[in-house]
Amino acid sequence: MFRMEAPYPSLQTLTVMPNPQFSDQETNLNTVSRNTAMDGTRYTYVRRRTRRKMLWTFRLSRPKALEVQAFFKSYFASQIRITDHRSRTWIGHFTSNPFEFEAIGRAAPAINPMPRGETMSVEIEFEGEEQ
Amino acid sequence: MALRVTQHFVEFATGDAESSDLRVTDQWIDVLASGYDYDPDLRVTDQWIDVVASGYDYAPSLRITALWMDVCATNIQRGFTSLLGTARSSLAGSTLLLGHPLGLPAEIQPTAPVYEEPVSAYTGMLATFNSLLGVRFQLGSETLFAPSYNVHASDALELDDDGPLCNAIYQRVAIDDGLSLSLDDLVQRVFEVVSFDLVSFGEQAAAVLVRASYDTLSLSDEAIADVQVTRHVTDDLVVNDTDGATFVGVYPRSAADNELATQLQDTAAASVVYRRRVFEALSLSEQAARILTASDSLVLSEAAVADRILSSGDALVLSDEATSSTEHTCSASDTLDFSSAETATPGHTTQRDEEDTLSFVEDAIGDRCRVVDEETLVITDVADAEKVRLIHDELTLDDDTGATYVGVFYRSAWDTITATDEANTDRELDAAASDAIGLLEDAAVIFDAPEETLVITDVASVDKCKYAIETVELYEYADATRDRITCSDDLSLSEVASYNITRNVRAQDAGLILDERAWPGFHRVEASDAVQVEYVDYDPETYEPIITYTGLQDTATSALVPSAAREVSDRLYPAERAECIKINAGAIEAIASDALVLTEKASRNRLGDATDTLALTETAAVVSSKLLVEDLELTETASFSIVRNNLSASDTLSIGEAILYYNALEDYLYAYHPFVGTGPSSNPDPPDIELDGPIPGITDPFKLVYPVVGPFSDTLVLRAPNLGNRDRLQMNRISRETRGGTLVVYADPIWPKIQTLVLNFSGLSWSEADGLHTFMDDHLGQEVGMLDWEHRFWSGVITKLDDPIVQDGRGCQYSVGFEFEGELATYSP
Numbered sequence: 001m002f003r004m005e006a007p008y009p010s011l012q013t014l015t016v017m018p019n020p021q022f023s024d025q026e027t028n029l030n031t032v033s034r035n036t037a038m039d040g041t042r043y044t045y046v047r048r049r050t051r052r053k054m055l056w057t058f059r060l061s062r063p064k065a066l067e068v069q070a071f072f073k074s075y076f077a078s079q080i081r082i083t084d085h086r087s088r089t090w091i092g093h094f095t096s097n098p099f100e101f102e103a104i105g106r107a108a109p110a111i112n113p114m115p116r117g118e119t120m121s122v123e124i125e126f127e128g129e130e131q
Numbered sequence: 132m133a134l135r136v137t138q139h140f141v142e143f144a145t146g147d148a149e150s151s152d153l154r155v156t157d158q159w160i161d162v163l164a165s166g167y168d169y170d171p172d173l174r175v176t177d178q179w180i181d182v183v184a185s186g187y188d189y190a191p192s193l194r195i196t197a198l199w200m201d202v203c204a205t206n207i208q209r210g211f212t213s214l215l216g217t218a219r220s221s222l223a224g225s226t227l228l229l230g231h232p233l234g235l236p237a238e239i240q241p242t243a244p245v246y247e248e249p250v251s252a253y254t255g256m257l258a259t260f261n262s263l264l265g266v267r268f269q270l271g272s273e274t275l276f277a278p279s280y281n282v283h284a285s286d287a288l289e290l291d292d293d294g295p296l297c298n299a300i301y302q303r304v305a306i307d308d309g310l311s312l313s314l315d316d317l318v319q320r321v322f323e324v325v326s327f328d329l330v331s332f333g334e335q336a337a338a339v340l341v342r343a344s345y346d347t348l349s350l351s352d353e354a355i356a357d358v359q360v361t362r363h364v365t366d367d368l369v370v371n372d373t374d375g376a377t378f379v380g381v382y383p384r385s386a387a388d389n390e391l392a393t394q395l396q397d398t399a400a401a402s403v404v405y406r407r408r409v410f411e412a413l414s415l416s417e418q419a420a421r422i423l424t425a426s427d428s429l430v431l432s433e434a435a436v437a438d439r440i441l442s443s444g445d446a447l448v449l450s451d452e453a454t455s456s457t458e459h460t461c462s463a464s465d466t467l468d469f470s471s472a473e474t475a476t477p478g479h480t481t482q483r484d485e486e487d488t489l490s491f492v493e494d495a496i497g498d499r500c501r502v503v504d505e506e507t508l509v510i511t512d513v514a515d516a517e518k519v520r521l522i523h524d525e526l527t528l529d530d531d532t533g534a535t536y537v538g539v540f541y542r543s544a545w546d547t548i549t550a551t552d553e554a555n556t557d558r559e560l561d562a563a564a565s566d567a568i569g570l571l572e573d574a575a576v577i578f579d580a581p582e583e584t585l586v587i588t589d590v591a592s593v594d595k596c597k598y599a600i601e602t603v604e605l606y607e608y609a610d611a612t613r614d615r616i617t618c619s620d621d622l623s624l625s626e627v628a629s630y631n632i633t634r635n636v637r638a639q640d641a642g643l644i645l646d647e648r649a650w651p652g653f654h655r656v657e658a659s660d661a662v663q664v665e666y667v668d669y670d671p672e673t674y675e676p677i678i679t680y681t682g683l684q685d686t687a688t689s690a691l692v693p694s695a696a697r698e699v700s701d702r703l704y705p706a707e708r709a710e711c712i713k714i715n716a717g718a719i720e721a722i723a724s725d726a727l728v729l730t731e732k733a734s735r736n737r738l739g740d741a742t743d744t745l746a747l748t749e750t751a752a753v754v755s756s757k758l759l760v761e762d763l764e765l766t767e768t769a770s771f772s773i774v775r776n777n778l779s780a781s782d783t784l785s786i787g788e789a790i791l792y793y794n795a796l797e798d799y800l801y802a803y804h805p806f807v808g809t810g811p812s813s814n815p816d817p818p819d820i821e822l823d824g825p826i827p828g829i830t831d832p833f834k835l836v837y838p839v840v841g842p843f844s845d846t847l848v849l850r851a852p853n854l855g856n857r858d859r860l861q862m863n864r865i866s867r868e869t870r871g872g873t874l875v876v877y878a879d880p881i882w883p884k885i886q887t888l889v890l891n892f893s894g895l896s897w898s899e900a901d902g903l904h905t906f907m908d909d910h911l912g913q914e915v916g917m918l919d920w921e922h923r924f925w926s927g928v929i930t931k932l933d934d935p936i937v938q939d940g941r942g943c944q945y946s947v948g949f950e951f952e953g954e955l956a957t958y959s960p
Contacts, residue, residue, distance in 0.1 A: 049872045074816060076864060077862070078876075079876075092874065093866070097861065099862075
């Protein structure tokens, strides 16, 4: 189970999502710059970041997509706490812009009177630190 | 000499040879030809000539000479005589008022022969001011003559309706005058009211500057005083407005006028500064803005906003949505009362000397309060006091309804409570300070239990003081009464009292009392407690510090229950940890409570500065629960017992509230989850509880309409768009990475949020596809309405028009698409 809570630390909204699709990404943001002196000595300059850049793709029912869409509208610039599908906790920000929801197919009918069922796909880019 | 010489000039110049040195224009010659007795010693400029030639409109930037005054007087007298001549029949029996108390040049005194009629025979007014004359006659609804006005004494000046005097200049209204501006009169210059004046502005009158002494100033309706109101003594200012009037003024007053009251009511906004010096009563209601007072009684009600208040001997009452955002400085016998307010917010800083009472009721929020000596601070209900600094203060948070929580509630993680209390002073002065802090935590846990950690750090340091006492008491209680529960409770307390002065200092730290109990309902319990106390004494000869550690004082009770299978431990450490591990979901009700009381007291016998900051953050998490109740009670007391010299004290209490939970039932995980929770007011607005569902009664699969608000003049019905449509949220925000690598993201709430729908249609007939292009042609760039396939109504514009119509096959196989940028709107055909 995948949870997003915001705004951190005074949390007031939580949304629960299914696990992301395969091909999710986790990127190390550290950088290294290599230089060589005239005498052949190799120097490296590094920049360490404790953040990781995450990329998740979710397939959501239409009501859940609307819920997540409302979550983005309220907290797109707030600090977010995410508990990912590996039960790791991350504190950080969304970096996706725009947030694009695509209706990729049909789904089971939703609960009345909610909008009719579709399957939505959304990709979330997130940068944060693991707690 | 290339003078431009006209016939008139020649006729005049032949009588005075020296005037040929002047620059002569047609206008000047006209003046001379009009009969003026020319004085060649005067300096005549083009400006002067322009003034004279154009009548008598006063231009303050001109250099006015005696010559100009002469000409002005002559022309006015002449014009006035002519005026009387034309209106003579209508003026019979009326009264002409003259006034010039400040003195006039002798040559322009309005003597009787000028007007050739008895003074009492006309209605109207002639007023003089310095070198300017003005006259006005009101004959019925007609104004005969309206030059610039300058009124001195005993004059009655009235401007009514839309008369031609609207743009007149009122330079001075002197003693015993009554000045009334009403209706649409606009006085855009300067009012100077000297003394004993009555100035009244009605409706839309606008006065830029009003200066008065012993005045009664009344602003009503939508009157706007844009700049200053300067009042000296014994003033009475009443501003009444029911229609959003705005008052901006400065009120300096110099003497006692205790019996008078100044009131701003309704939606009046005084957005600049009010300065009142002594014994004034000032009342602001609703949106009044700034107040600077001394010895005032200030009342703010409803939405009043007082940005800055400097007062002495004040009684300050804030109610309703009042906001006091800056400072209160009071000297003695003050009462600060926040009562029955829904969202009252006393703003930032309150400094009061003694015998003050500060109370917050309901939703009152006190951002910053500085209170000195013998104050009582009471916060009840859901009150938030973000920063409260007290000495000898009592702070109480009571919650009688059981529905209010201070802290963060959620069910899935650890619960951490941190209390940090620091009091510091570095001045060697006679002072004593005591600070009592009480924390009461009570958490009830059913089913799964969280891991809960309570950390209290209490540091009181007195760098330069001869005597200090600090007592910390902790009471911890953990109870797990049901089966199959393991409960551990670790309480850690570290207390250090240190003294940095090496002469004649004695430190005593013996007031550490620990009472720890653990009642396991079953099985075996282990408890251990470690406490170490450090004593510092000094050698009487060398003054070297001698540090003595008194060993561990540990009181632990363990009860062994038959058939011990699980373990409950209760230890006293520099941290508290309560863990309740469960665990049979849905079957066993378990209750865990954790009560922690911390009392801190620091006393000094010398006066000095002390700062005591208590920050509490409490979080209780329950993964699955039927009931979650958590109460937090704070009690803080700080006081000075001796006050001899300059003394400053500050005390800050920050309290934040947030509640968050979700229902973990499986059925809900796949449905729309209504966001339930609450947090501090500084949080972003949470999502709506409900989504915008389909509009009932709509049968069209997809429809474009124009205009957005019916009746619609143009509609186009299409089939629903293809799957693969996109809903794009484009929100503006900025991201910056600090030098240390921290990612900072910010978005202003007013920055635009754009939602774009990307839609493609297929299987259209030619008439439908062509109709879509026709619709886009007809309403290019206009706001149109769209009923989408979910029967939700959008208003916006079609932004991408270049998608071609493609015929994919025979018959109705046309495809087309567009992008729509807009937002959900109300459907009103």
